[in-house]
Amino acid sequence: MSTNQGIRPARSGEQATTPPAGRRPRLPGRVRDDARSTVYWGAAHGLPRVAVRTAARRGDLQGRLIVAGAGGGEVWDAVEQVRAAGPLYRGRFAFLTVDHAVTREVLASGDFRAGSPVRTGGLLGGLMARTAPDLLHPMEPPSLLVTEPPMHTRHRQLVSRVFTARAVQNLRARTEQIASELLDGLVTAEPVDLVAAYCALLPVTVISEILGVPPGERPRVLALGSAVAPSLDFGLGFRQFRSVTAALRDFESWLTGHLARLRREPGDDLLSQLIVARDQDGGLDEGELKSIAGLVLAAGFETTVNLLGNGIALLSRFPEQLGRLRGQPELWPGAVEEILRIDPPVLLTGRISIRDLDVRGVAVPAGSYVVTVLAGANRDPKVFAEPETFDVARANARDHVSFSAGRHFCLGASLARMEGEVGLRAFFDRYPDVTMLPGARRRANRVLRGWSRLPARLS
Numbered sequence: 001m002s003t004n005q006g007i008r009p010a011r012s013g014e015q016a017t018t019p020p021a022g023r024r025p026r027l028p029g030r031v032r033d034d035a036r037s038t039v040y041w042g043a044a045h046g047l048p049r050v051a052v053r054t055a056a057r058r059g060d061l062q063g064r065l066i067v068a069g070a071g072g073g074e075v076w077d078a079v080e081q082v083r084a085a086g087p088l089y090r091g092r093f094a095f096l097t098v099d100h101a102v103t104r105e106v107l108a109s110g111d112f113r114a115g116s117p118v119r120t121g122g123l124l125g126g127l128m129a130r131t132a133p134d135l136l137h138p139m140e141p142p143s144l145l146v147t148e149p150p151m152h153t154r155h156r157q158l159v160s161r162v163f164t165a166r167a168v169q170n171l172r173a174r175t176e177q178i179a180s181e182l183l184d185g186l187v188t189a190e191p192v193d194l195v196a197a198y199c200a201l202l203p204v205t206v207i208s209e210i211l212g213v214p215p216g217e218r219p220r221v222l223a224l225g226s227a228v229a230p231s232l233d234f235g236l237g238f239r240q241f242r243s244v245t246a247a248l249r250d251f252e253s254w255l256t257g258h259l260a261r262l263r264r265e266p267g268d269d270l271l272s273q274l275i276v277a278r279d280q281d282g283g284l285d286e287g288e289l290k291s292i293a294g295l296v297l298a299a300g301f302e303t304t305v306n307l308l309g310n311g312i313a314l315l316s317r318f319p320e321q322l323g324r325l326r327g328q329p330e331l332w333p334g335a336v337e338e339i340l341r342i343d344p345p346v347l348l349t350g351r352i353s354i355r356d357l358d359v360r361g362v363a364v365p366a367g368s369y370v371v372t373v374l375a376g377a378n379r380d381p382k383v384f385a386e387p388e389t390f391d392v393a394r395a396n397a398r399d400h401v402s403f404s405a406g407r408h409f410c411l412g413a414s415l416a417r418m419e420g421e422v423g424l425r426a427f428f429d430r431y432p433d434v435t436m437l438p439g440a441r442r443r444a445n446r447v448l449r450g451w452s453r454l455p456a457r458l459s
């Protein structure tokens with residue numbers, strides 16, 4: 001059944017595809033086998049990379065968007081070209097939308113499922129299924145990001161049970177304290193990189209406390225998080241693919257040890273509670289528990305670091321907006337929404353159609369991938385007046401889709417909002433005269449967008 005008016009089953013040839021039921025069966029033999037890993041890279045990244053570049057040169061807008069976004073590059077020209085092409089653009093490899101209403105409908109629709117963009121079937125899909133490394137991956141089942149009901153509902157309920165809004169609210173005072181301690185430690189006499197010294201540390205400290213990661217292990221978790229972040233990207237080079245795969249393996253082995261430690265010595269952290277809930281219910285197997293814990297941990301800081309960095313960069317670039325916040329601090333929560341809207345930490349996500357559909361008059365066959373460009377939907381002029389203007393008092397800024405929509409809506413949204421508000425406000429209250437210095441750099445990732453370096457002088 002269609003869940004909304006804009007998306008309808010196509011009249012003929014309707015065929016439902018089956019969502020994946022669980023983690024791939026274990027592959028025989030050693031998955032680190034070089035030949036196998038090269039074949040997988042070629043199918044999942046190498047060939048698509050060449051095809052996308054060729055398509056971009058020939059004018060394909062999806063290709064242009066991907067190429068433009070490489071190395072954190074500006075994507076806005078490509079986004080506006082997609083908008084001009086209509087609510088749903090049929091690209092060489094997938095459909096693309098920057099339309100706010102279509103984005104929300106696709107993300108919330110039961111006619112689409114979440115899943116990996118390069119695993120929509122066919123010869124390449126089959127090859128990838130046979131050669132994929134068997135390791136914990138955010139875009140492979142049983143990751144919450146790509147599972148669907150009933151499994152997704154069951155897993156999500158379990159996390160939501162411990163990750164409540166009240167639990168987050170209780171963390172506010174502690175987050176203020178952590179922010180204040182980090183700001184105390186910043187050097188003011190010489191230039192400082194705000195990403196390394198502040199934006200990255202605040203979220204990892206908060207989520208580590210929530211998940212019982214001991215202070216001594218946080219630098220390792222932070223380094224592993226950055227190393228695995230490109231795993232969400234498409235078209236990785238071979239060396240980068242190898243280093244991301246190695247980092248995913250290290251992260252999984254660290255996580256295995258961490259869960260074993262919490263089982264032996266449970267704390268009052270949320271992960272210890274999740275382990276108890278799992279062990280009592282028996283509703284999750286060990287792989288599922290690891291996947292959920294790993295995703296919550298990594299998503300807990302790899303995105304919020306971008307919110308803080310993007311916020312500092314924007315407010316320094318638009319001092320009159322910062323001035324408004326000084327005069328009216330009650331505008332801070334709305335300012336965080338506006339930062340999320342105009343420079344979202346997650347560029348895009350996507351869904352796979354499970355039957356033949358008609359979306360705004362465009363035929364979408366079963367098994368098609370539809371890329372929902374969250375950053376583009378956030379600048380839809382039908383919803384946001386003067387969408388390119390950064391306005392901390394924008395009345396409907398919260399209508400952005402930076403946390404996605406529907407059943408995969410970000411589980412950490414209230415935590416991220418709270419950290420964004422506390423972290424940015426504390427920073428600008430403490431260092432009102434911050435001067436940004438040359439040498440700022442965007443992160444090289446395509447899907448996760450933010451700054452890798454923000455040099456500044458604080459006084």
Ligand code: HEM
Nearest residue numbers: 144145299300303304307345349403404408410411412416
């Ligand atoms: C500014 C910060 C953040 C942004 C922009 C963000 C964005 C997103 C987006 C776009 C999705 C959905 C992707 C899709 O629909 O395919 C998502 C899902 C998710 N996020 Fe976040 N996130 C942020 C912070 C956090 C934090 C702090 C946590 C954890 C504490 C978290 C945990 C999760 C989880 C577990 C999911 C999977 C939910 C599901 O599939 O049911 N996120 N996030």
